[in-house]
Amino acid sequence: MSTGRDAACERDAAFERDVLSCLPGIARFAxxxxxxxxxxxxxxxxxxxxxxxxYHTFRTGDNAMRWMLxxxxxxxxxxxxxxxxxxxxxxxDPNTESHDAASAHMAAExxxxxxxxxxxxxxxxxxxxxxxxxxxxxxxxVLVDMEGxxxxxxxxxxxxxxxxIRSRLFRARRLLQDQLxxxxxxxxxxxxxxxxxxxxxxxxxxxxAK
Amino acid sequence: MMAPEPGTPHADGxxxxxxxxxCTTAVQRMWDFLDRELDDARMSxxxxxxxxxxxxxxxxxxxxxxxxxxxxxRAGFEQPQALxxxxxxxxxxxxxxGQPS
Numbered sequence: 001m002s003t004g005r006d007a008a009c010e011r012d013a014a015f016e017r018d019v020l021s022c023l024p025g026i027a028r029f030a031x032x033x034x035x036x037x038x039x040x041x042x043x044x045x046x047x048x049x050x051x052x053x054x055y056h057t058f059r060t061g062d063n064a065m066r067w068m069l070x071x072x073x074x075x076x077x078x079x080x081x082x083x084x085x086x087x088x089x090x091x092x093d094p095n096t097e098s099h100d101a102a103s104a105h106m107a108a109e110x111x112x113x114x115x116x117x118x119x120x121x122x123x124x125x126x127x128x129x130x131x132x133x134x135x136x137x138x139x140x141x142v143l144v145d146m147e148g149x150x151x152x153x154x155x156x157x158x159x160x161x162x163x164x165i166r167s168r169l170f171r172a173r174r175l176l177q178d179q180l181x182x183x184x185x186x187x188x189x190x191x192x193x194x195x196x197x198x199x200x201x202x203x204x205x206x207x208x209a210k
Numbered sequence: 211m212m213a214p215e216p217g218t219p220h221a222d223g224x225x226x227x228x229x230x231x232x233c234t235t236a237v238q239r240m241w242d243f244l245d246r247e248l249d250d251a252r253m254s255x256x257x258x259x260x261x262x263x264x265x266x267x268x269x270x271x272x273x274x275x276x277x278x279x280x281x282x283x284r285a286g287f288e289q290p291q292a293l294x295x296x297x298x299x300x301x302x303x304x305x306x307x308g309q310p311s
């Protein structure tokens with residue numbers, strides 16, 4: 001016969017298996033939100049305490065990581081009293097961002113920087129660039145590119161439309177791309193030929209790619 | 211016999227050939243494609259374009275490389291065991307009976 005203590009043990013074993021295993025991902029997410037080690041640790045602890053207290057609301061079979069990411073996000077927003085703060089940057093056209101990314105790559109090719117990712121250890125540069133992103137962008141990159149959430153899942157966690165996730169993600173990636181090119185230039189790998197003064201348009205990309 | 215229009219279902223139920231898209235459209239879909247957020251038909255259209263285009267594959271390859279490097283940056287965000295111990299200790303104070311591991 002199951003006792004109350006047995007039930008608690010079973011519940012806690014399930015919590016440990018399903019929820020506590022999310023700690024590395026939640027820690028990354030918390031750091032992306034706070035950009036501050038001690039504050040991130042506090043947020044992680046608060047997130048797990050809230051999850052434990054509300055574990056009865058978690059349904060077996062649900063995505064525990066997504067549930068935890070949402071709790072973490074809400075805890076952060078509540079702590080910072082940032083209930084609603086959609087920025088004008090959410091108006092970014094994701095299609096334009098894709099073209100700009102390809103255009104920037106083409107310009108980098110012309111400068112001889114196209115293979116920088118193969119020639120340099122850019123890990124530290126990526127890490128630094130990520131930390132330099134505005135919060136909305138950084139959080140979206142962590143959710144999608146590090147934690148592997150789909151656009152729809154990230155939208156649930158962030159409480160925004162899927163289109164906003166695409167806008168933030170594509171802009172963030174282009175900003176990271178720009179940061180990496182800067183890193184390459186700082187590393188002295190810029191070719192002798194000066195870059196084109198004119199930005200590369202989507203039209204020229206289309207023309208030259210064919 | 212006339213070939214069906216791209217994207218037109220075949221009478222025998224065979225998969226239709228992907229519609230032809232230009233570079234502008236392919237690049238517009240680049241991130242969605244790499245994230246596998248497109249539906250099957252649009253994925254096939256981009257794949258077909260990349261197979262035939264001389265310019266676009268290098269942009270996609272660079273973008274894919276960027277994504278791999280971002281994913282690899284996860285290592286820089288790893289947390290020490292101390293945080294897990296701290297969290298478990300806080301949970302224990304709430305009545306949690308699980309064991310830290």
